[in-house]
Amino acid sequence: GAGVSQSPSNKVTEKGKDVELRCDPISGHTALYWYRQSLGQGLEFLIYFQGNSAPDKSGLPSDRFSAERTGGSVSTLTIQRTQQEDSAVYLCASSLYFGGAVETQYFGPGTRLLVL
Amino acid sequence: GQQLNQSPQSMFIQEGEDVSMNCTSSSIFNTWLWYKQEPGEGPVLLIALYKAGELTSNGRLTAQFGITRKDSFLNISASIPSDVGIYFCAGRANTGNQFYFGTGTSLTVIP
Numbered sequence: 001g002a003g004v005s006q007s008p009s010n011k012v013t014e015k016g017k018d019v020e021l022r023c024d025p026i027s028g029h030t031a032l033y034w035y036r037q038s039l040g041q042g043l044e045f046l047i048y049f050q051g052n053s054a055p056d057k058s059g060l061p062s063d064r065f066s067a068e069r070t071g072g073s074v075s076t077l078t079i080q081r082t083q084q085e086d087s088a089v090y091l092c093a094s095s096l097y098f099g100g101a102v103e104t105q106y107f108g109p110g111t112r113l114l115v116l
Numbered sequence: 117g118q119q120l121n122q123s124p125q126s127m128f129i130q131e132g133e134d135v136s137m138n139c140t141s142s143s144i145f146n147t148w149l150w151y152k153q154e155p156g157e158g159p160v161l162l163i164a165l166y167k168a169g170e171l172t173s174n175g176r177l178t179a180q181f182g183i184t185r186k187d188s189f190l191n192i193s194a195s196i197p198s199d200v201g202i203y204f205c206a207g208r209a210n211t212g213n214q215f216y217f218g219t220g221t222s223l224t225v226i227p
Contacts, residue, residue, distance in 0.1 A: 004158075031213060042204065043159075043217040050213060091158055097213075104149055105206070105215060107158035 002026065004108035006092050012114045013082055021077045021111045025094030033105065034067055034077050035091045043091065049075060050097055082115045089113070122205055122218030130226050135192040137221045139205035147208040148188040149215070150179050154201045162203075163190070195225050 005024045013019050025032050034046040045059040049069045060066070064082075069075040079086055089112050093105040122139045129135060139148070147166055151159035163174050165181035165188060172179055179190045188205055205218040 006158075033215070035217075042219045043206075045214060045216075048214060056212075056214065095213075104147075104161055104164045106161060107151075109158045112156075 004092055004094050004106055006090075006108035006111050008111060009109065010112045010114075012116065014116055015084060016081055018078065018080045019082055019113065021079075021090050021113070023075045023077070023092030023094075023108060025073065025075070025092070026106055028096065029094035029106075030072060030097045031095040032069060032075050033093045033095070034075070035093065036061075037089045037091055037110070039088075046077070046090075079113075082113075084115050087113055087115045120205055120207060120216055120218040122221055124221060125219070126222040126224070128224045128226065129195055131195060131197060133195055135195055135199070135223060136189065137203060138187060138189045139207070139218045140187045141207055141216070142186070143207075143209050144185040145207035146185075146210050147215075148179070148181050149206040149208075150177075150188070150190045151204045151206065152201045153204060153220075159204055192223075195223075197225050197227050199223060200225050 007022045030051045032049045035043040036046055037043050047067045048056040064080045067077045089110040091110045092108045095105050096103045120139045120141050149164050150162045152162055153159040163172050163179040168181055168185050169183050170181040176193045181188055202220045202222050204220050206215045208215050
């Protein structure tokens, strides 16, 4: 079946502008994660959604970052007033939530954000 | 957030050689995952482990869930050029649904 999709695949923006990144999880996966990966680095957790529960926002680096998930499916990560240090690859992953826990994560291809 | 200790950081090997890498954590995990990431792509799941002591293979790849539940190993046998990439481990603890990632092992295979 279809995997996790993300759009756009690349985004170049000017410092101070707002950007929206979109994630379409695997159908039926109720858990959705956003991560940030800077050049040559590991994955930095940003936010986690599970069903209708309040999201775990503990990884968001500042109040310029926010995310929402509409209808328990598609998610949008918004970065307001972008800064050059926001340049990174933003990865989305989804998981099947079963028996009170998530199973394995499946990643999308990422959105490469460059802030000039 | 917590990061796992993954080693080695990078490896340069001859085609045909075997590869070993590992991940350790200060916490007990219930799930260990191994991913491979190629340039410009998202991480692709290679192997998932759910039980202490579990040994699972996927072609030339074999991974083990450590008995202490604080470590995991990934072995690649008879490496080939297309094995090139960055390999990440990830673990999930008993409480919560957050995954913690290793810092990655960059593998270069010399033909």
